[in-house]
Amino acid sequence: MGHLSIVFFWLSGMHFHGAYFSNYNSWLTDPIHNTPSTQVVWSIVSQDILNGFNGAYFSGISITSGFFHLWMAEGITNQLQLRSASFMCLLGCVITLASSYWHQVRTAHISWFFRKLTSMSYHHILILVGLASISWAGHQYHISIPINILLHDTIHGTTLDSINASDFLSSRDLISSIYPAFGCVTLGQTNQTITLIAIHHLGVGVATILAGLVTLMASRVAESNSYLAPSNSNASMWHAQLAINLAVTGSMSIIYSFMITGYQSYDYLQYSYVTELSLICHHLWIGGIFILGSGAHASIYVIQSTSVSILLRQREVIVGHLSYVTIWLGFHSFGMYIHNDTMQALLRLVDTFSDNTINLRPILAIKLSSFISSITGYHSTAIDGKLSTTYFELGTSDFLVSHIHAFTIHVTLLILVKGVLYARTSRLVQDKVQLGFAYPCDGPGRGGTCQVSPWDHVYLATLWLYNSVSIIVFNIHWHLQSDVWGSATSASITHLLGGNFSQAVSINSWLRDLLWSQAAQVIQSYGTEQLSAYGFIFIASHFIWSFSLMFLFSGRGYWQELIESISWSHSKLKVIQSISPRALSISHGRLVGATHFIIGGIGTIWSFVVARLV
Secondary structure, eight states, X not given: OHHHHHHHHXXXXXXXXXXXXXXXXXXXXXXXXXXXXXXXXXXXXXXXGGSEEETTEEEEEEOOSOHHHHHHHHTOOSHHHHHHHHHHHHHHHXXXXXXXXXXXXITTTSHHHHHHHHHHHHHHHHHHHHHHHHHHHHHIIIIIHHHHHHHHTTOOHHHHTTSOHHHHHHOHHHHHHHOTTGGGOOOTTOSSOHHHHHHHHHHHXXXXXXXXXXXXXXXXXXXXXGXXXXXXXXXXXXXXXXXXXXXXXXXXXXXXXXXXXXXXXXXXXXXXXXXXXXXXXXXXXXHXXXXXXXXXXXXXXXXXXXXXXXXXXXXXXXXXXXXXXXXXXXXXXXXXXXXXXXXXXXXXXXXXXXXXXXXXXXXXHHHHHHHHHHHHTOOEEEETTEEEESOOOOOHHHHHHHHHHHHHHHHHHHHHHHHHHTSSXXXXXXTHHHHOSOOOOOOXXXXXXXXOSHHHHHHXXXXXXXXXXXXXXXXXXXXXXXXXXXXXXXXXXEESSTTGXXXXXXXXXXXXXXXXXXXXXXXXXXXXXXXXHHHHHHHHHHHHHHHHHHHHHSOHHHHHHHHHHHHHHHHXXXXXXXXXXXXXXXXXXXXXXXXXXXXXXHHHHXXXXXXXXX
8 A cells, every 4th residue: 555655646746747837738739749848947047948849839848758648548638637637646645645554553563453454455455456447447448539539530639628528428329420430440540449458457457356356265264374474484485476576577568668669559659759769768777677676586585595405506507508608699799790890990891791791680580570560560650741660670780789689688687697596605605695685795805705795796787787778778769760760751751860770780880870970969969959958967977977987996995095084184173073984885885886877877878869859
């Protein structure tokens, strides 16, 4: 209930900002040319240049969250409805927060009642979630579908205000008169119908309610047994279950990020290029962070559990084979790029790997793409000259960069797997199980015990996850501009970059044609309308990223001596005598450094790609 209250609060804030600070009403009239925006900036010291300009009015700061498309699919037609949704979500937040407090605090001192209530709470939550999913399916079927049909028949949201929503619930004749085959209509230009989404929510609701009933019967059978009380074994199993759930959910999020360009649930989303790319990046990072959490909790489970001896006996074989695969991928993937750069430097272009010379095509990926396109109906569409292509050819550049992805992903996996399998003991540190999940290391000067604890493995995997996600985002960003996004006329199709991703077969091309050439907007953004903030974030994020290197690469002794010198001088001057600052430990320094590294890297990439497409 406590977690659910946070979700309600977030939803309330989302709808609140949309109701009071956004241009949702005007966007709804023309979702192709109007840019979703919110928070109009005041004209103080020229800060109003951050506002987007649509037609004859300033529309505020551009947003790339995709909420407008979500609200449109919900059947929301004006900002008054957004205010109502915000209030109801806030009410749900208060109710669930009060329920959480009553369950966890007021009944905790009554042990038997608390145990019974805890076992039944899962049943209650599952039933509520199932009923909510079924209710939402009904809303989509009876409200969202007819309203979206009206919207797509060029009836704007202001006209919809005169139609009572209850008419949709009571009069099937009204629906059939609007659109006779509304049950199977594909709204807008998407590949997925709202009807299919409604059926999905109906199925999820029924399955969740059945799971709740099973949980209720199981809890009533077991409520008198002693194992309901928390124990060490149950605590370790909780970590194991959480690790599995995080791994599965993270993997699904990553898989979905690759499906966004071709299989979208919301109308007109594929014509908002920057929103589409932002959602891809969002789901990649969510999935990656979940997988890091999976590795951390799996390590805790191995430390706390005593039933993993069979797995640990195979750890040398597992880590050894994974190491061989990773080394092979690294040498071959980068070796092909180095080969191409060398041949280009020697002017032997005929000996390079490319579509026009030595052709290497990702056969399995091409077969998979063809199969998916056959069952999902991938197609090329254009509205008012703006192009959205949901299927594109894969060539040699895709073959090469896919092997780079495989290498970085395997390195991340290798680090996490090694951290899990060596969490209890190793030949270097025999008593790891006594030290726990995270403990300080002595550094290379005193035994070389750094990068030993499970926490150190998660830290290093975080840096390699950043490498993996960043290369994938740059790849998708470049490929979509080259072969997917652009403009179309009756005579020709013009992509934003004219298909130059086919030249991405050398390291020099990635540096020159992507990172340098496409950084022009953000580097030259000073004094440019709407882009100056991205330039500032670009520079500031670079500083934050480079600042992390001070924590990650420097020795602890230098900073300890510096701080002690400062402390001595303060003591001599009788300033701040009661404070004795200390340098960060290596573990804490790695935490601070990794945080700056990730935040700086994300800010740099975000400003780079958004300034290019906004």
